[in-house]
Amino acid sequence: MSDERAPTVLNPTQERTLEMLRRFPTPVVFDPDVIASLTSDLADAIDHLGERVLAAGDETVWLSKARISSVLGCEYHHLNPAPFDWTPALAAGTVAHRAIELLVGWRGEPIPATLVAEAIERLIDAPGNIGDWLAQMTEADRADLVNAAVDRVVKFTESFPPLDKRFIPVAESSLRWPESGPIVLAGKTDLTLGRAENGEARKVIIDLKTGGMWPNHLDDLRFYALLETMRVGIPPRKVAGFYLDVGRAVVEDVTIDTLRSAAHRTLDALGRAVELIEGREPERRPQASCRWCPHSTECEPGTAWLAEQAERDD
Ligand code: SF4
Structure with a gap:
C-alpha cells in the first residue's frame, strides 16, 4: 500500500x-x-x-x-x-478479483466503485472471452455486476488491514x-x-x-x-x-x-x-454436482441419487 x-x-x-x-x-x-x-x-x-x-x-x-x-x-x-455462459453473478467474481489486484498497487484512497469500473475496462481490453461479454452486456447486467463486484471489494477492504508494502x-x-x-x-x-x-x-x-x-x-x-x-x-x-x-x-x-x-x-x-x-470409459459418480449437471435427466446413477436425496430431504 x-x-x-x-x-x-x-x-x-x-x-x-x-x-x-x-x-x-x-x-x-x-x-x-x-x-x-x-x-x-x-x-x-x-x-x-x-x-x-x-x-x-x-x-x-x-x-x-x-x-x-x-x-x-x-x-x-x-x-x-x-x-459455459457468462452471467453477471459469474463475471462479478472475476471483476472483483481484478479490482482487488488493482487495489494492491493503488496509490491514494482506493474507492471500490472506481476500482471496479477500472477493472471492467481492463478486462474488456485484455484478450479473453469475458472481455467480449463485458463489452456487450446490457445496462441491467452491468448494474447487477457492478453491485456484486463492489460488494466484494468493500468486504475485502473491511476484512483486511491496508496492505502495507x-x-x-x-x-x-x-x-x-x-x-x-x-x-x-x-x-x-x-x-x-x-x-x-x-x-x-x-x-x-x-x-x-x-x-x-x-x-x-x-x-x-x-x-x-x-x-x-x-x-x-x-x-x-x-x-x-x-x-x-x-x-x-x-x-x-x-x-x-x-x-x-x-x-x-x-x-x-x-x-x-x-x-x-488412454481411452478408459469415464465413471459416473453421483454427488452434489448432479443437482446442476446437464446430464441428470438421462443419467441413471444421477437420477437415482437425486431421488434418494429428495426422499431424505422430505
Ligand atoms: S448426473 Fe450423472 S453424469 Fe451428472 S454428475 Fe451426476 S452421476 Fe455424473
Whole structure:
C-alpha cells in the first residue's frame, strides 16, 4: 500500500486478520532434504505420466485446482461439462478479483466503485472471452455486476488491514510447474503476503471466497502450497481461505504432511486424467454436482441419487 494513505484505525475484523497473518518469533524452516525428496518423487511420477500422455497421442494435460476436483468427482461430467455462459453473478467474481489486484498497487484512497469500473475496462481490453461479454452486456447486467463486484471489494477492504508494502502483497500471481513437458500443473493465487527469505518459510497464500465453505477449498490451497514449493524450493508457511461474507479466515499451517497429501491427491487426479486420455470409459459418480449437471435427466446413477436425496430431504 502507498504511503499516501492516511493511517488507519483497524476494525475488529481487520485486527483479527492481522493476527492470523502475524509471524511467530520462531522461524519456520523446512528440512531441505525432505523437500528435495518430495520434489524428486513428484517429478519422477509426472515424468512417467507424461510418457503415457505422449504415447496416447495427446500433447498436453493441463491441471488446475478446478480440474483436479472435477476429475476426482464425476468423470463423465468432467469430460462432458455444461456449456459455459457468462452471467453477471459469474463475471462479478472475476471483476472483483481484478479490482482487488488493482487495489494492491493503488496509490491514494482506493474507492471500490472506481476500482471496479477500472477493472471492467481492463478486462474488456485484455484478450479473453469475458472481455467480449463485458463489452456487450446490457445496462441491467452491468448494474447487477457492478453491485456484486463492489460488494466484494468493500468486504475485502473491511476484512483486511491496508496492505502495507512491507507485507509484500501480490494479487493474482500465476503458478506453473513443471517448466516443460506434456503435463502442466497451474494456478493463480488470489493474494499472497510475504516471501521466502534466508531459507525461512514466510509466504502466506490466501484464497478469497464468497459463499460458504466447501471441503475442497482446503485441498485447493494445499495444491497451491505444493506448486509454490515446487517452484521456489521453500514452502509457504500458511494457507488461508478467507470467507468475505462472514469476514472470517480458515487457516492451515503448511507442513510436510499437508504437502504430501496435496502431492498424493494431485497424482491421483493426474492418473485418472491420463487413463481417460488412454481411452478408459469415464465413471459416473453421483454427488452434489448432479443437482446442476446437464446430464441428470438421462443419467441413471444421477437420477437415482437425486431421488434418494429428495426422499431424505422430505
Ligand atoms: S448426473 Fe451426476 S452421476 Fe450423472 S453424469 Fe451428472 S454428475 Fe455424473
